[in-house]
Amino acid sequence: MGRAPCCDKANVKKGPWSPEEDFKLKEFIEKYGTGGNWIALPHKAGLKRCGKSCRLRWLNYLRPNIKHGEFSDDEDRIICSLFASIGSRWSIIAAQLPGRTDNDIKNYWNTKLKKKLLGIAPSQRTPHQQPQQQKQLQQQLLFPSSSSSSHGSYYTSPIPPLPVLESLPPISQDAFGTVPTTTFPALLQGPSYQYQMMKESGHMIMFGSEQSCSSSDGSSTQISHGKEMDYSYIGRGGGAEQMGLESYLCAAGIEETHRWLLGGGGGGRQVESDNGLSRLWEEAPLEYNYEEIKQLLGSLNGYTNNNGHNLSVDDPTGSGGRGSFKSQGRVM
DNA sequence: AACTGCTTCAACCGCATCTGG
């Protein structure tokens, strides 16, 4: 049993759009709007296209105020910093770049920006770029404030600060319809604030090490790949996977117990998602006493999971003793 | 000029989530 196709594939044109089709679609939408029904739209507009295809064409190409062409340095930085903090959430990243589409940004990242960061200039296949130069570029793109004197005074911590994205508009919950938005302002404030915000929002960033670039001096410039997480997963993934955040939190002076809760602990046991904090509780290292753990979990009080159940020290999953609380980043 | 290999990007696909009945 396959999934029902979204449209009659036999009568649907595929491939590149012709100027006539573009004109028809644009004219129709400008006249009548989408009518809240993309599936019916192509028929009404006289197009032999799938609704999904129309939607994509409109959103990525025909919609007004779409920006095409080169990305600016500022846009580069925003993409890099957001990618470092939330990973490949292109739609969220696109929401921060007016006129850019998620598809655009995804393509740009995959074809150019990633290579730029790794020191492989597009259409310039020089195999051995000076490592120092490469490192500088990565540093500049990911941590502009640390390499420019204008922002250099923000942090005194030995770790590179996350970029200060002053140009970003305040992020409202409406913008994404999801709670993890609190993660973003947090990222703009420095490690301890981020930690606090992650704790309070119930979401955390799990850093992995999808890409890492070694430089000649043996140090490693890590481009951390984050995924927005929820309470249902307290990542304690094994060693290498978590080392990005671990070293970050470590350098930030966040004590080990807290790092562990944030998923930064290296080499620890995995805490499975659906059992959430209850298993975390069960598996907490013996050296942490009840009071310490209780204090750490105390921040849960007053929050609810997506089933509307209260989270508490006594019932960290909000499951009433059983079950999961898969928040999917939705309202907790 | 012809060929080859690489890059780019628009479009497709399948899955997850949302929404309304």
Place this chain on the structure above:
DNA sequence: ACCAGATGCGGTTGAAGCAGT
């Protein structure tokens, strides 16, 4: 609460264009 259809999203594909030989 459940289900089916609609929508949104991220990963992948493939044609077109470009550069090098």
